[in-house]
Amino acid sequence: MDTREEEFLKRLKATFKIExxxxxxxxxxxxxxxxxxxxxxxxxxxxxTIYREAHSLKGAARAVNLRDVEKICQAIETVLSLLKKEELxxxxxxxxxxxxxxxxxxxxxxxxxxxxxxxxxxxxSDITSEPAAxxxxxxxxxxxxxxxxxxxxxxxxxxxxxxxxxVQLPPTxxxxxxxxxxxxxxxxxxxxxxxxxxxAETIRIQSSKLDSLLYQVEEMVAVKMAVNQRxxxxxxxxxxxxxxxxxxxxxCPEVRILKGIVQNLESCGATxxxxxxLLKIIDFLESNxxxxxxxxGRLKTLTSMAENDSRQASSMVDDLLEDxxxxxxxxxxxxxxxxxxxxxxxxxxxxxxxKLTIDGGDIEIDRxxxxxxxxxxxxxxxxxxxxxxxxxxxxxRKGKSExxxxxxxxxxxxxxxxxxxxxxxxxxxxxxxxxxxxxxRNIITDQELRNLxxxxxxxxxxxxxxxxxxxxTDLSGRxxxxxxxxxxxxxxxxxxxxESKVGAGTVFRIQLPVTxxxxxxxxxxxGSELFVIPTVNVIRAGxxxxxxxxxxxxxxxxxxxxxxxxxxxxxxxLEIEPGPDQDEKSQFxxxxxxxxxxxxxxxxxxxxxxEQEVLVKSMGRQLSRVRNVSAGTVLGSGQVALILNVSDLIxxxxxxxxxxxxxxxxxxxxxxxxxxILVVEDxxxxxxxxxxxxxxxxxxxxxxxxxxxxxxxxxIGKFDVVVSxxxxxxxxxxxxxxxxxxxxxxxxxxxxxxxxxxxxxxxERGIDIGAxxxxxxSGFEQNNLLSVVKRLV
Numbered sequence: 001m002d003t004r005e006e007e008f009l010k011r012l013k014a015t016f017k018i019e020x021x022x023x024x025x026x027x028x029x030x031x032x033x034x035x036x037x038x039x040x041x042x043x044x045x046x047x048x049t050i051y052r053e054a055h056s057l058k059g060a061a062r063a064v065n066l067r068d069v070e071k072i073c074q075a076i077e078t079v080l081s082l083l084k085k086e087e088l089x090x091x092x093x094x095x096x097x098x099x100x101x102x103x104x105x106x107x108x109x110x111x112x113x114x115x116x117x118x119x120x121x122x123x124x125s126d127i128t129s130e131p132a133a134x135x136x137x138x139x140x141x142x143x144x145x146x147x148x149x150x151x152x153x154x155x156x157x158x159x160x161x162x163x164x165x166x167v168q169l170p171p172t173x174x175x176x177x178x179x180x181x182x183x184x185x186x187x188x189x190x191x192x193x194x195x196x197x198x199x200a201e202t203i204r205i206q207s208s209k210l211d212s213l214l215y216q217v218e219e220m221v222a223v224k225m226a227v228n229q230r231x232x233x234x235x236x237x238x239x240x241x242x243x244x245x246x247x248x249x250x251x252c253p254e255v256r257i258l259k260g261i262v263q264n265l266e267s268c269g270a271t272x273x274x275x276x277x278l279l280k281i282i283d284f285l286e287s288n289x290x291x292x293x294x295x296x297g298r299l300k301t302l303t304s305m306a307e308n309d310s311r312q313a314s315s316m317v318d319d320l321l322e323d324x325x326x327x328x329x330x331x332x333x334x335x336x337x338x339x340x341x342x343x344x345x346x347x348x349x350x351x352x353x354x355k356l357t358i359d360g361g362d363i364e365i366d367r368x369x370x371x372x373x374x375x376x377x378x379x380x381x382x383x384x385x386x387x388x389x390x391x392x393x394x395x396x397r398k399g400k401s402e403x404x405x406x407x408x409x410x411x412x413x414x415x416x417x418x419x420x421x422x423x424x425x426x427x428x429x430x431x432x433x434x435x436x437x438x439x440x441r442n443i444i445t446d447q448e449l450r451n452l453x454x455x456x457x458x459x460x461x462x463x464x465x466x467x468x469x470x471x472x473t474d475l476s477g478r479x480x481x482x483x484x485x486x487x488x489x490x491x492x493x494x495x496x497x498x499e500s501k502v503g504a505g506t507v508f509r510i511q512l513p514v515t516x517x518x519x520x521x522x523x524x525x526x527g528s529e530l531f532v533i534p535t536v537n538v539i540r541a542g543x544x545x546x547x548x549x550x551x552x553x554x555x556x557x558x559x560x561x562x563x564x565x566x567x568x569x570x571x572x573x574l575e576i577e578p579g580p581d582q583d584e585k586s587q588f589x590x591x592x593x594x595x596x597x598x599x600x601x602x603x604x605x606x607x608x609x610x611e612q613e614v615l616v617k618s619m620g621r622q623l624s625r626v627r628n629v630s631a632g633t634v635l636g637s638g639q640v641a642l643i644l645n646v647s648d649l650i651x652x653x654x655x656x657x658x659x660x661x662x663x664x665x666x667x668x669x670x671x672x673x674x675x676x677i678l679v680v681e682d683x684x685x686x687x688x689x690x691x692x693x694x695x696x697x698x699x700x701x702x703x704x705x706x707x708x709x710x711x712x713x714x715x716i717g718k719f720d721v722v723v724s725x726x727x728x729x730x731x732x733x734x735x736x737x738x739x740x741x742x743x744x745x746x747x748x749x750x751x752x753x754x755x756x757x758x759x760x761x762x763x764e765r766g767i768d769i770g771a772x773x774x775x776x777x778s779g780f781e782q783n784n785l786l787s788v789v790k791r792l793v
Contacts, residue, residue, distance in 0.1 A: 012063070012064055013064045016060055016061075016063070016064045016109075017109055017110065019060060020057060020060060020061070020069075020106075020109045021106075021109075021110075023053045023054075023056055023057040023060075024057070024102055024105065024106045024109070025337060026049070026050075026053045027050050027053050027054055027057075027076075027102050028099060028102055028103075028341060029337060029340065030046050030047075030049055030050040030053070031050065031095055031098055031099055031102070032099075032340040032341060032344060033046050034046045034047065034050070034090055034095065035090065035092075035095050035344075043090070044084070047080060047083055047084050048084070050080055051077065051080045051081070051084065054073050054076045054077050054080060055073070055077060057069070057073050057105070058070050058073035058074055058077065061073060061109075066108065066109070068108055068117050069105050069108050069109060071117065071121065072101055072104060072105045072108075072117060072120060072121070073105065075101070075120075075121050075124040075125070076098060076101055076102070076105075076124065078124070078128065079094070079097075079098060079124055079127065079128060080098075082128055088127070088128060093127065094127050097123045097124060097127055098124075099341065100120065100123070101120050101123075101124060104117065104120050207328075207367065210324075210327060210328060211328075213324065214324045214325070214327075214328060217317075217320055217321050217324045218321065218615060219615075220317045220320065220321070221317060221321065221613065221615040222615055222634055223313070223317070224310075224313055224314050224317040224318075225612075225613070225615070225634075225635065225636035226636050226638070227306075227309070227310045227313050227314075228310055228314070228636055229635075229636030229637050229638075230306065230310075231303070231306045231307055231310045232636075234299070234302060234303045234306055235303060237299065238296075238299050238300065238303050241292070241295065241296055241299060242296070244292070245292060245293075245296060248289060248292065252289065255282060255285050255286065258278075258282060259279070259282045259286075325366065325515045326364075328366055328367045328368070329364040329365065329366060329367070329514070329515070330364060330365065330366075330367045330370060331361055331362055331363070331364055332360055332361050332362070332363045332364070332365055332370065332410045332418075333361030333362070334367075334370060335365075335370040335373065335374060335377070336358050336360075336361050336408060336410070337361075338374075339356065339358065339377075339381060339408060340356060340358070342378070342381065343356045343381065343385065343406065344356075346381075346382065346385045346386075347385060350385060350386065350391070351391060351392075352385065352389060352390075352391050352392070352404060353392055353402055353403040353404065354385065354389060354403065354404045354405075354406050355403050355404070355405055355406070356406050356407070356408070357405070357406070357407040357408075357409075358407070358408050358409070359407070359408075359409040359410070360409045360410030360411050361410070363410045363411065363412055363418055364514070365410075365418055365512075365514050365515075366513075366514060366515045366516050368516055369492055369512060369513070369514070369515075369516060372488055372491070372492055373420065373488065373489075373492075373510070373512070375484065375488065376484060376485040376488045376489065376510070377408070377420070377422070379482065379484060379485055380422045380482075380485060380508055381406070381408070381422065383482070384406055384422065384424040384426060384506070385406070387427075388424045388426035388427060388428075388505075388506060389404035389406065389424050389425070389426040389427075390404065390426055390427055398503065400425070404424065404425060404426060405423075405424065405425045406422075406423070406424045407421075407422070407423045407424075408420070408421070408422050409421045409423075412514075413511060415514075416513055416514060416515075417511055417512065417513055417514065417536075418511075418512055418513075418514050419509055419510065419511050419512075420509070420510040420512070421507060421508070421509050421510075422507070422508045422510075423505065423506070423507045423508075424505050424506055425504065425505040426505050426506065427502070427503060427505075428500045428501050428502045428503055428504055428505055428506055429458055429461065429498070429500040429502070429506055430502050431454040431455075431457040431458055431502075432457075434457050434458060434460050434461055435449050435452065435457050435460070437460075438457075438460045438463060441463075443460065443463050444460070447758075447776075450758065451758060451759075451760065453760065458498050458500055459498065461482050461498070462482050462483055462485070462486040462496070463483065485508075485510075486647075489510050489512065490596070490645070490647045491630070492512055492513065492516070493512070493513050493516075493519065493534060493536065493630075494510055494511050494512035494513065495510075495511050495596055495647075496508065496509070496510050497509040497510075497511070513536075516616070519534060519535070519536070519613075519614055519616070520534075520535040520536070520611060520612070520613060520614070521533060521534055521535055521611065521612060521613075521614035521633070521643065522534075522535050522538050522541065522592070522608065522610075522611050523608075523609040523610050523611070523612060523635075523641070524570075524592060524605045524606075524607065524608050524609065525605065525606040525607040525608075525609060526570045526571055526574060526576065526605050526606060527571050527574075527576045527577055527578050527606065528577075529576060529641075529642075530609070530635070530639060530641045531570075531574075531641055531642055531643075531644050532614050532633055532641050532642070532643045532644065533592065533594065533643075533644050533646065534643070534644075534646060535611055537594050537595060537596060537646040538592060538593070538594060539593040539594065539595045539600060540560070540592070540593040541591070541592045541593070541608045542590075542591065543588040543589060543590050543591065544558050544588065544589055544591055545587055545588060545589075546586070546587055546588065546589055547587070549567060549589070550564075550767055550771070550772050550773065551772060551773035551774075551788050551791065551792075552564070552763055552766075552767060552773065552774040555567075556568070557767070558591070558602055559767065560593065560602070563600075564763075564764060564767055565593065565600055565601060565602045566601050566602065566653065566654075567591065567601075567602045567603075567604060568601060568602070568603055568604070568653040569603070569604050570603045570604060570605050570649075573603070573628060573649055573652045573653055574628060589604050590604065590605055590606065590607060590608060591603065591604050591605070592605055592608060594646050594649060594650065595646075596646050596647040596650050599650050599654075601649075601650050601653045601654075603649070603653070612636075614633045614643065615633055615634070616631045616633060616643065617631060617632045617633055617634065618631060618632075627645075627648055627652070628644060628645055628648045628649055628652055629642050629643065629644060629645055629648075630643050630644065630645040630648075631643045674698060674699065674700050675699050675700065675720040675721065675793045676699070676700045676701075676702070676717075676718065676719045676720050677694050677699045677700065677701050677702070677719060677720065677721045677722070677723060677789065678701075678702050678703070678704060678710060678713060678714065678717070678719040678721070678722045678723070679691055679694065679701055679702070679703045679704070679723045679724075680703075680704045680705075680706070680707065680709075680710040680722065680723065680724035680725060680728070680733065680736065681703070681704075681705075681724070681725045681728075681754075682705055682706050682725060682727075682728040682729060683725070686725070686754075686777075687703050687705075690723060690754065690785075691703055693782045693785060693786070694723070694785075694786075694789070697786050697789075699789070702717065702719070705728075706728040706729050706730045706731060707724070707728055707730060707731025707732055707733060707735055707736035708730040708731040709730075710722070710724065710731075710736055711731065711736060711739060714740070714746055714749075719749060720749070720750075720793050721749070721750045721751075721752060721789055721792055721793055722736075722740065722749055722750070722751045722752070723752045723754060723785075723789070724736055724737070724751060724752070724753060724754070725753075725754060725755055726753060726755040726757050726762070726766075727755065727756070727757070733753055733755065734765065734766070734769055737751050737753070737766070737769050737770055737771050738769045738770070740770070741769065741770035750772040750773075750792035750793070751770065751771045751772055751773075752771070752772060752773045752775065752785070752788055752789065752792065753766050753771045753773065753774045753775065754775045754777060754785070755774075755775075755776070755777060756776070756777045758776045772792055773788045773792070775788065
């Protein structure tokens with residue numbers, strides 16, 4: 001074989017591998033469908049499809065000289081022939097052997113490794129050892145299969161079947177074949193099926209080439225943004241010139257008057273030696289008016305042309321990018337097709353009966369996203385099978401069907417998002433077990449545990465090493481799988497939502513973008529830097545009144561639509577120097593409310609500038625994981641901006657402790673005079689403790705033994721702050737706070753609640769009735785109290 005033929009055969013094998021993957025996948029899927037199909041007509045159709053695919057694979061393998069693959073396919077054909085004739089039943093043993101044989105053929109194709117296939121062929125021979133007797137004089141199927149096992153030579157094909165793959169080597173480059181027409185060019189022809197059109201509507205291209213092309217097209221987005229920025233710059237220049245023109249229009253009459261005065265003074269001989277200079281300046285100003293009008297007209301034309309060019313370039317880049325994205329969009333079936341076999345094998349190992357339902361295979365998603373979500377979905381399915389779905393006996397005792405239900409569905413959420421839903425009807429997630437597992441791993445404290453709702457506790461399963469499984473298996477129990485699921489989803493700009501009911505099952509919802517590369521981002525100024533926040537995570541952006549900020553457990557909070565949200569300074573989270581506080585004297589604070597999964601937190605920023613298209617730029621392997629940052633981008637102005645990771649921001653914000661974030665407002669000397677505080681506490685020990693702490697800090701302190709005593713004291717005295725307990729005789733702290741807020745003269749007096757009541761309902765009630773701060777006694781620190789009081793006075 002000469003070099004040209006070797007090169008051609010090498011390329012032909014590469015093409016064969018792609019085609020063979022399709023055949024192998026179709027055969028595997030068909031065998032799994034065969035196991036779940038009871039309709040005889042449906043079985044016959046599936047068998048016919050599998051038989052044709054195996055036959056096509058055998059012919060293609062022969063053409064590229066893969067003899068072992070050819071032998072396996074021939075043996076599979078023999079078994080399928082018996083199944084078609086109903087001389088063999090599709091038992092689990094038969095299907096297991098066929099699936100293992102297909103997997104062996106796939107391994108031979110993909111790795112080019114040579115390994116013994118005698119065991120596979122023997123297993124295929126064994127399952128056909130007792131078929132019904134045939135009246136045909138030709139060799140029986142078992143005999144043909146036995147000959148394959150004992151003969152290293154390729155089997156002789158049936159006379160009734162002609163090979164379906166032929167290869168025609170092209171002549172040397174530049175020498176057209178004699179059989180070619182005048183309009184044809186030299187080509188390699190591979191015929192694989194008489195039903196396939198010779199004028200193929202699809203071609204095979206290496207995905208790496210498409211990726212490279214897409215990356216180049218994505219770079220055009222930066223060009224588009226730069227062009228738009230130039231248009232914006234031209235408009236800014238034109239605006240400045242227009243303003244100059246208006247100012248000149250006001251001054252022009254004065255210039256003419258000045259010129260007349262100079263000329264009049266000249267006639268009187270009073271201008272002296274300054275006349276030439278004055279007239280020269282006046283003439284220049286007059287001629288400058290004409291020059292400015294010319295520039296203005298030219299600039300107007302250039303701006304109009306630039307706007308037109310920008311629109312055309314934007315349209316072309318957008319269309320090109322969308323077309324390239326669509327090229328890399330694949331049906332979700334390419335991801336889902338592996339799960340029937342996976343579930344079948346795992347359920348068999350676990351001795352569980354599981355019915356798998358798959359839906360949404362026609363939804364198209366970016367190939368890169370599908371590849372990234374492969375491992376997370378495998379983790380979810382393994383978890384569901386290993387310690388989600390119960391065994392037949394356990395399900396029967398619970399009154400459930402012996403067969404568990406597991407479903408994987410993919411659906412479209414608008415034009416830009418898709419949702420992957422994994423559902424099982426197993427035992428569900430027990431939030432109490434999750435809490436204990438997190439507590440054992442020191443992920444949460446006892447106090448945090450008491451404050452967690454069951455819904456919040458379920459999300460602890462995404463913490464590394466948190467697992468409710470009593471044992472560690474090769475499938476699950478290490479507490480790492482779900483952490484990987486969330487990390488992968490968030491890396492792709494998605495979120496994971498969990499819904500579970502003990503004894504009824506669990507639902508995992510993974511919401512993802514359908515494409516990567518570009519997205520809409522909100523540009524925010526934090527300190528002196530610019531950052532991009534993914535718009536999909538922005539719930540609301542705006543301003544809140546500074547006096548509406550309340551402190552709960554020494555954390556700043558705001559109330560939005562009836563919900564209390566934590567407020568955190570973005571500069572503290574990103575650990576950068578705050579910019580000039582231009583809003584310190586302002587009554588408003590600029591905020592952006594961000595959400596990820598079920599968590600929402602408000603962040604204060606210096607300014608929200610705009611929303612725009614963002615081209616994602618990787619920061620390289622050296623910076624593959626930077627806290628609070630997911631990637632970078634180049635703005636149209638050429639400035640580099642970091643893209644923030646919202647999930648990281650929220651986790652970082654939840655760890656922030658210390659004094660109130662807005663307690664840094666400067667106080668004048670007048671405000672630093674001694675303030676008067678009323679402490680309301682029925683416990684004498686707590687009352688004296690609070691009194692000593694506040695007096696040591698320089699405050700005048702008066703005490704009251706309950707709410708009624710405090711109300712009477714407030715009516716005759718003047719206090720800057722009220723520090724009150726909740727549970728007291730005669731009048732509790734809630735009622736006292738309500739009465740203070742309802743009194744015209746006292747309604748602006750700050751109220752700090754210091755109590756042992758730490759439930760979410762009590763905290764929300766305290767804020768609702770008007771408390772400015774809510775401090776829990778179990779976690780009481782005197783610095784917290786002093787910093788809160790300092791802020792309020």
